[in-house]
Amino acid sequence: xxxxxxxxxxxxxxxxxxxxxxxxxxxxxxxxxxxxxxxxxxxxxxxxxxxxxxxxxxxxxxxxxxxxxxxxxxxxxxxxxxxxxxxxxxxxxxxxxxxxxxxxxxxxxxxxxxxxxxxxxxxxxxxxxxxxxxxxxxxxxxxxxxxxx
Amino acid sequence: xxxxxxxxxxxxxxxxxxxxxxxxxxxxxxxxxxxxxxxxxxxxxxxxxxxxxxxxxxxxxxxxxxxxxxxxxxxxxxxxxxxxxxxxxxxxxxxxxxxxxxxxxxxxxxxxxxxxxxxxxxxxxxxxxxxxxxxxxxxxxxxxxxxxxxxxxxxxxxxxxxxxxxxxxxxxxxxxxxxxxxxxxxxxxxxxxxxxxxxxxxxxxxxxxxxxxxxxxxxxxxxxxxxxxxxxxxxxxxxxxxxxxxxxxxxxxxxxxxxxxxxxxxxxxxxxxxxxxxxxxxxxxxxxxxxxxxxxxxxxxxxxxxxxxxxxxxxxxxxxxxxxxxxxxxxxxxxxxxxxxxxxxxxxxxxxxxxxxxxxxxxxxxxxxxxxxxxxxxxxxxxxxxxxxxxxxxxxxxxxxxx
Numbered sequence: 001x002x003x004x005x006x007x008x009x010x011x012x013x014x015x016x017x018x019x020x021x022x023x024x025x026x027x028x029x030x031x032x033x034x035x036x037x038x039x040x041x042x043x044x045x046x047x048x049x050x051x052x053x054x055x056x057x058x059x060x061x062x063x064x065x066x067x068x069x070x071x072x073x074x075x076x077x078x079x080x081x082x083x084x085x086x087x088x089x090x091x092x093x094x095x096x097x098x099x100x101x102x103x104x105x106x107x108x109x110x111x112x113x114x115x116x117x118x119x120x121x122x123x124x125x126x127x128x129x130x131x132x133x134x135x136x137x138x139x140x141x142x143x144x145x146x147x148x149x
Numbered sequence: 150x151x152x153x154x155x156x157x158x159x160x161x162x163x164x165x166x167x168x169x170x171x172x173x174x175x176x177x178x179x180x181x182x183x184x185x186x187x188x189x190x191x192x193x194x195x196x197x198x199x200x201x202x203x204x205x206x207x208x209x210x211x212x213x214x215x216x217x218x219x220x221x222x223x224x225x226x227x228x229x230x231x232x233x234x235x236x237x238x239x240x241x242x243x244x245x246x247x248x249x250x251x252x253x254x255x256x257x258x259x260x261x262x263x264x265x266x267x268x269x270x271x272x273x274x275x276x277x278x279x280x281x282x283x284x285x286x287x288x289x290x291x292x293x294x295x296x297x298x299x300x301x302x303x304x305x306x307x308x309x310x311x312x313x314x315x316x317x318x319x320x321x322x323x324x325x326x327x328x329x330x331x332x333x334x335x336x337x338x339x340x341x342x343x344x345x346x347x348x349x350x351x352x353x354x355x356x357x358x359x360x361x362x363x364x365x366x367x368x369x370x371x372x373x374x375x376x377x378x379x380x381x382x383x384x385x386x387x388x389x390x391x392x393x394x395x396x397x398x399x400x401x402x403x404x405x406x407x408x409x410x411x412x413x414x415x416x417x418x419x420x421x422x423x424x425x426x427x428x429x430x431x432x433x434x435x436x437x438x439x440x441x442x443x444x445x446x447x448x449x450x451x452x453x454x455x456x457x458x459x460x461x462x463x464x465x466x467x468x469x470x471x472x473x474x475x476x477x478x479x480x481x482x483x484x485x486x487x488x489x490x491x492x493x494x495x496x497x498x499x500x501x502x503x504x505x506x507x508x509x510x511x512x513x514x515x516x517x518x519x520x521x522x523x524x525x526x527x528x529x530x531x532x533x534x535x536x537x538x539x540x541x542x543x544x545x546x547x548x549x550x551x552x
Contacts (some may be wrong), residue, residue: 003311003314004302004303004304004306005276005279005302005304005306005311005314005315005318006314006318008302008303008304009272009275009302012302013267013268013272016267020246023247024247027247028247028248032248037248037250109159113159113162114162115162115165115171115174116165116167116168116169116503117168117169117170117171117173117174118171126163127159128159
């Protein structure tokens with residue numbers, strides 16, 4: 001006969017294992033393994049979220065004169081909403097202005113802070129040492145966004 | 150809305166040398182991931198030292214056998230915390246257990262950990278302390294007595310026959326426990342060793358080096374704890390126990406050092422394209438922590454000191470002092486090993502053309518403060534455990550027999 005000091009702790013371990021399996025069957029979402037190692041329904045959840053971005057084309061419908069300036073400049077690959085923020089709300093209701101109108105230098109630093117990982121031909125400066133008390137736009141013309149002083 | 154630019158990253162950019170990829174600027178694994186393998190290593194090391202007594206009948210280290218088991222438990226309880234702090238979102242922590250991904254070594258940790266905690270350590274401690282628990286359940290009252298009574302699992306027999314069953318079960322679990330302890334820490338080494346994109350980590354020797362450094366750190370920790378607890382309890386510190394631990398510590402360190410050297414010989418002889426950046430890493434960014442702390446302070450000095458105790462007839466008192474301070478240096482050295490592996494592997498660019506930098510924060514979720522708390526907590530838990538289940542031989546049994 002198996003002594004109690006063997007089957008009792010082993011019984012507790014077995015009970016923990018069974019509880020684990022029970023908890024698992026309860027907590028694993030029904031669609032979890034549907035497409036892979038994630039909840040299948042999450043695709044529908046993500047797809048159902050409201051669209052935020054309008055796209056450059058929608059901006060150009062009205063702002064073709066402004067839009068064309070950066071289009072021919074060095075910022076031509078940068079979409080309007082990269083700096084002005086998601087603007088579908090503005091497209092649908094023009095009185096609702098885009099969320100961002102960046103003018104401070106931290107904004108420029110996002111792309112132009114010196115970083116060895118960036119291509120050498122890419123314009124970059126150490127912002128903290130580059131006219132530290134002046135805003136970028138004072139010298140770099142904000143209309144063309146490319147002009148060098 | 151101002152753009153979210155991390156000032157620490159702007160600062161770090163100034164310390165980049167050469168060319169690095171954009172995602173290499175900020176280290177993904179910081180001080181907490183250094184502490185994590187350090188803690189699991191101490192768990193595995195303390196357990197393997199305990200098993201020397203249990204399985205291989207090394208009687209000299211009997212005085213620290215039960216303390217080693219409690220130490221392993223105290224450190225194992227804290228071991229996942231650095232990961233939790235590092236990842237954040239503790240509410241998601243159990244998802245690796247609920248929906249485990251079988252190809253993720255990190256997810257498998259949950260099972261290795263659960264196996265080691267539940268099947269090995271708790272069971273072994275239960276069998277080893279069962280007679281004491283029964284004794285305390287008869288003498289203690291109130292909620293503490295209730296806890297002891299629950300822990301007896303309703304089995305109060307402490308006859309010679311039933312104690313023999315305890316002993317046999319403890320032995321069987323230890324035999325299962327040795328490969329489990331190796332699995333626990335070998336797997337931590339595997340997490341690094343399996344990353345073949347990183348030449349500092351990606352070597353098959355990594356799990357083996359981790360295991361041996363774990364054994365070294367575990368023995369060193371137990372040696373220090375034996376002296377400290379002995380002093381605190383005002384009990385004599387047995388020279389034969391210190392001698393045995395000192396001997397094991399010396400040979401484990403020799404083996405560990407040989408393995409690490411072998412790894413370096415291998416790297417130099419292979420001289421793969423990464424060797425230049427690794428040499429620059431060791432002679433530059435890691436010069437202090439690898440050559441200074443890990444090699445000289447944590448390996449060569451203790452090797453010499455412990456080596457002297459093995460070949461010279463040194464009087465007892467200075468010999469014990471030499472063991473103690475060698476163990477302290479080894480504990481610092483093994484911490485440097487973990488630092489050099491985890492941080493060192495992220496300091497150089499995978500383009501092999503540049504270095505980034507790392508300076509841990511003083512306060513914050515992933516900081517020196519949290520790291521220090523996580524390193525101190527196991528000792529507090531150990532103190533509580535030793536109050537609850539005194540590991541000093543005979544304390545519980547006397548109560549058991551007298552009741």
